[in-house]
Amino acid sequence: MSLILDKINYYYGKGTAFETAALKNISLTIPDGEFIGLIGHTGSGKSTLIQHMNGLIKADSGSIYFNGQDIYDKDFKMTELRRKVGLVFQYPEHQLFEATVIKDVLYGPTNMGLDKLKAEVLAYGSLRAVGISEDLLDASPFELSGGQKRRVAIAGILAMNPEILILDEPTAGLDPMGRFEILNLLKAIHEAKGITVILVSHSMEDVAEFAERLIVIDDGEIKYDDEPRKVFAHAEDLRKMGLEVPQCTELMGRLADRGLDVDRNCLTIDEAVESILNGNRRK
Amino acid sequence: MVNFDKVTFEYIRRDEEGNVESINKALDEIDLDVKKGDFIAILGANGSGKSTLARHINALLTPTEGTVYIEGLDSKDEDNHLKIRQKTGMVFQNPDNQIIASLVEEDVGFGPENIGVPTKEIWERVAFALDKVGMTAYREKSPNNLSGGQKQRVAIAGILAMKPECIVLDEPTAMLDPKGRREVIETITELNKNEDITIILITHYMTEVIGADKIFVMNKGNIKLSGTPREIFKEVDLLKEYQLDVPQVTEIAHRLRQKGMNLPECVLTVDELVEALATGDRG
Ligand SMILES: Nc1ncnc2c1ncn2[C@@H]1O[C@H](COP(=O)(O)OP(=O)(O)OP(=O)(O)O)[C@@H](O)[C@H]1O
Ligand SMILES: Nc1ncnc2c1ncn2[C@@H]1O[C@H](COP(=O)(O)OP(=O)(O)OP(=O)(O)O)[C@@H](O)[C@H]1O
Ligand SMILES: [Mg+2]
Ligand SMILES: [Mg+2]
Numbered sequence: 001m002s003l004i005l006d007k008i009n010y011y012y013g014k015g016t017a018f019e020t021a022a023l024k025n026i027s028l029t030i031p032d033g034e035f036i037g038l039i040g041h042t043g044s045g046k047s048t049l050i051q052h053m054n055g056l057i058k059a060d061s062g063s064i065y066f067n068g069q070d071i072y073d074k075d076f077k078m079t080e081l082r083r084k085v086g087l088v089f090q091y092p093e094h095q096l097f098e099a100t101v102i103k104d105v106l107y108g109p110t111n112m113g114l115d116k117l118k119a120e121v122l123a124y125g126s127l128r129a130v131g132i133s134e135d136l137l138d139a140s141p142f143e144l145s146g147g148q149k150r151r152v153a154i155a156g157i158l159a160m161n162p163e164i165l166i167l168d169e170p171t172a173g174l175d176p177m178g179r180f181e182i183l184n185l186l187k188a189i190h191e192a193k194g195i196t197v198i199l200v201s202h203s204m205e206d207v208a209e210f211a212e213r214l215i216v217i218d219d220g221e222i223k224y225d226d227e228p229r230k231v232f233a234h235a236e237d238l239r240k241m242g243l244e245v246p247q248c249t250e251l252m253g254r255l256a257d258r259g260l261d262v263d264r265n266c267l268t269i270d271e272a273v274e275s276i277l278n279g280n281r282r283k
Numbered sequence: 284m285v286n287f288d289k290v291t292f293e294y295i296r297r298d299e300e301g302n303v304e305s306i307n308k309a310l311d312e313i314d315l316d317v318k319k320g321d322f323i324a325i326l327g328a329n330g331s332g333k334s335t336l337a338r339h340i341n342a343l344l345t346p347t348e349g350t351v352y353i354e355g356l357d358s359k360d361e362d363n364h365l366k367i368r369q370k371t372g373m374v375f376q377n378p379d380n381q382i383i384a385s386l387v388e389e390d391v392g393f394g395p396e397n398i399g400v401p402t403k404e405i406w407e408r409v410a411f412a413l414d415k416v417g418m419t420a421y422r423e424k425s426p427n428n429l430s431g432g433q434k435q436r437v438a439i440a441g442i443l444a445m446k447p448e449c450i451v452l453d454e455p456t457a458m459l460d461p462k463g464r465r466e467v468i469e470t471i472t473e474l475n476k477n478e479d480i481t482i483i484l485i486t487h488y489m490t491e492v493i494g495a496d497k498i499f500v501m502n503k504g505n506i507k508l509s510g511t512p513r514e515i516f517k518e519v520d521l522l523k524e525y526q527l528d529v530p531q532v533t534e535i536a537h538r539l540r541q542k543g544m545n546l547p548e549c550v551l552t553v554d555e556l557v558e559a560l561a562t563g564d565r566g
Binding site: 020040041042043090091135138139143144145146147148150151169172173174175176177178179180202204205239242243244246247248250251254255258259260269272273276277 | 294296304305327328329330334376377428430431432454457458459460461462463464487489490523526527528530531532534535538539542553556557560561
């Protein structure tokens with residue numbers, strides 16, 4: 001299920017006085033089975049980029065290949081791409097539309113032509129996985145709390161069993177444990193089914209802990225595309241782009257600067273505790 | 284400034300014929316007392332009742348039982364609503380939904396104009412508010428081209444121009460990048476210190492509340508814990524039961540203490556832990 005983006009350019013308001021170049025010459029290869037984090041300042045182009053990946057936005061120039069096929073070919077089946085590349089929108093309100101929670105989550109699998117029973121198994125299973133309790137199933141999705149809406153929106157896409165799962169700030173508005181549970185759920189699905197996950201996030205802590213590859217976008221251009229540990233070694237540069245390093249990474253850098261024998265590149269709490277107790281083994 | 288006396292609120296769901304289908308008690312006999320000039324923070328799981336509580340403070344909702352007083356004004360009396368809304372302003376999560384006008388200065392002036400403030404005074408208030416949030420340079424720019432953090436500061440300026448005594452912020456940083464989050468927290472901290480504006484901040488980012496005077500922890504419509512940040516964040520395990528967490532450095536220090544290191548009981552900032560580890564006796 002590889003996805004290749006080749007020299008993508010995209011402008012909002014092309015030809016008007018408000019023309020903005022949102023993506024500038026983006027090239028990316030997304031092979032099978034990676035867990036990718038995508039970070040960048042507000043307005044850097046993250047949402048614009050991922051909407052290219054399932055064909056919701058068409059590039060002004062450049063090509064996108066899904067399993068080798070050019071998605072802008074007139075014979076290419078866009079519906080097929082939308083089904084296989086599941087996208088959870090940044091704002092749940094843009095995604096939720098049915099009268100009840102359960103109807104909303106059933107919509108995807110039903111629309112894919114699954115029979116009622118299969119669709120229900122997928123829908124109930126996804127809602128349980130994201131922590132929506134049964135008493136909310138018949139509520140209107142618009143009468144839920146912010147975090148509950150977010151969870152229903154995630155369940156709706158999970159229920160479609162996508163092969164590439166793209167989530168636009170899925171943990172914004174989730175409580176801390178819910179955030180952790182959803183990220184662990186994504187990790188479990190990624191590991192069990194080998195699907196590619198692309199996680200857009202403003203939480204440096206989350207991508208440091210969960211992503212295997214981290215892409216940094218700044219004003220529509222890719223600035224880094226590397227292992228998280230290597231990316232977070234560039235603290236100053238990231239700050240200039242409106243970003244940060246995880247708090248534990250900042251702590252360890254400061255301790256190393258004070259001459260303590262610790263690993264300044266720790267990315268998680270576990271690593272930091274281990275390194276403070278046992279010194280820097282990574283050297 | 285803000286007083287809740289045994290406030291209960293129920294969301295009642297009715298079917299098409301108007302029959303009651305379900306009753307959801309979102310607030311359960313809440314008592315709350317916020318003094319003028321306080322900076323308070325509200326934490327709690329998704330669906331625990333934070334936004335419902337917030338909407339009572341500017342009379343968007345009124346109690347099913349009990350009473351809310353804003354500077355002594357009972358919110359049940361509709362004649363008080365205009366006065367209450369002048370005293371308390373709300374800032375929400377999504378910066379884009381809060382911007383109305385096509386120029387920053389018009390956006391900030393919209394509120395005062397709406398309540399009939401004379402034109403000359405409107406411009407004075409706009410200048411004052413933009414100065415306070417550090418956005419004077421963007422006065423004649425279009426809000427659409429601002430970063431998320433800048434948009435939220437404009438939204439806060441719009442509230443400030445109404446000369447409120449209290450600002451309620453319901454997850455104002457949820458959609459922002461790290462720099463935007465820092466800007467918003469710095470801005471409200473300064474407004475609290477320099478203008479003596481009462482701040483009520485709802486957030487899922489634990490690091491944002493360490494500067495609050497007092498934190499309230501909600502769970503299932505109740506206030507379960509209240510205290511200073513240090514009193515609250517030393518309850519590492521209890522907070523997790525309420526779906527919450529502590530800042531990463533607090534967790535690291537907590538784990539190091541469990542391993543026998545001699546550290547202060549509740550560390551809240553990177554600076555504190557660096558000092559403790561770099562200069563102190565490490566057990
Ligand atoms: N519908 C639109 N019309 C015009 N300009 C737009 C539109 N949507 C986005 N833009 C602009 O395109 C650029 C990229 O926006 P995009 O939404 O992709 O950023 P983002 O990285 O997802 O930001 P955020 O973190 O705030 O979600 C920004 O400058 C934005 O203002
Ligand atoms: N408009 C509504 N109609 C019916 N029930 C609602 C409505 N809004 C919220 N609720 C319910 O009331 C309870 C409290 O919701 P509230 O929005 O106050 O939670 P919250 O603490 O702000 O959560 P979050 O962190 O997810 O924003 C939840 O069980 C929710 O489902
Ligand atoms: Mg976005
Ligand atoms: Mg809420």
